[in-house]
Amino acid sequence: MHQRQELSITRLVAIALTFGISACGRIGYAHVDAATPSCDVNSPACRRDAGSVTLGCDAGSPACPIDGVPAEHGGRSYVWLEIPRTYAEATATCVALGGRLARIDDEAEQNFAWAQTRTNTTWIAGQDRAEEGVWLWPDDGTVFWRGLQSGGPTPGVYTNWGSIEPNNSSDEDCLTLWDAWGGRWADEDCERSYTALCESSPK
Numbered sequence: 001m002h003q004r005q006e007l008s009i010t011r012l013v014a015i016a017l018t019f020g021i022s023a024c025g026r027i028g029y030a031h032v033d034a035a036t037p038s039c040d041v042n043s044p045a046c047r048r049d050a051g052s053v054t055l056g057c058d059a060g061s062p063a064c065p066i067d068g069v070p071a072e073h074g075g076r077s078y079v080w081l082e083i084p085r086t087y088a089e090a091t092a093t094c095v096a097l098g099g100r101l102a103r104i105d106d107e108a109e110q111n112f113a114w115a116q117t118r119t120n121t122t123w124i125a126g127q128d129r130a131e132e133g134v135w136l137w138p139d140d141g142t143v144f145w146r147g148l149q150s151g152g153p154t155p156g157v158y159t160n161w162g163s164i165e166p167n168n169s170s171d172e173d174c175l176t177l178w179d180a181w182g183g184r185w186a187d188e189d190c191e192r193s194y195t196a197l198c199e200s201s202p203k
Contacts, residue, residue, distance in 0.1 A: 056098045073112045080116040081196040087174040090196030101125035102197040114183030123196040126175030
């Protein structure tokens with residue numbers, strides 16, 4: 001059964017290439033384990049319209065990864081990716097859908113996001129890879145936290161760290177909703193594999 005499915009996907013790709021269908025088309029989104037997007041992010045054929053509030057994924061869409069679980073909140077669309085991925089792989093999948101890893105800006109969004117994860121540790125967008133201890137949202141560079149657990153938030157910017165987080169216990173530069181903290185935030189090694197939450201880009 002599994003072998004036949006792989007042949008079917010291979011044949012679909014061959015047909016697409018024969019008829020000149022771009023890798024940015026729907027077939028490009030079928031491979032959910034790719035570490036990089038299957039299309040040029042500057043191409044108008046890619047589904048990355050910053051004015052869109054809908055990801056290229058809904059319950060009946062072939063563009064939706066096989067493990068994608070779509071939802072809506074606050075006028076934005078979200079997709080929880082159930083198959084564990086590294087932070088880079090999760091980011092690439094969200095971009096391929098026309099969005100980004102989720103950014104949490106308030107308690108309502110935090111509660112909604114955690115409810116989508118089925119209590120699994122889940123990647124969200126924050127990171128401090130550019131400068132240790134300077135946590136930011138990569139979409140616009142907003143710094144939301146400086147330091148380790150004894151550090152502090154940027155005034156007026158939402159945070160929800162677990163009680164001893166962030167601790168950088170093993171070179172941990174990427175942000176998760178952590179299962180042991182009931183969805184509160186924890187820093188983690190970006191190369192570990194977890195579920196992920198994508199969201200549509202804002203208008």
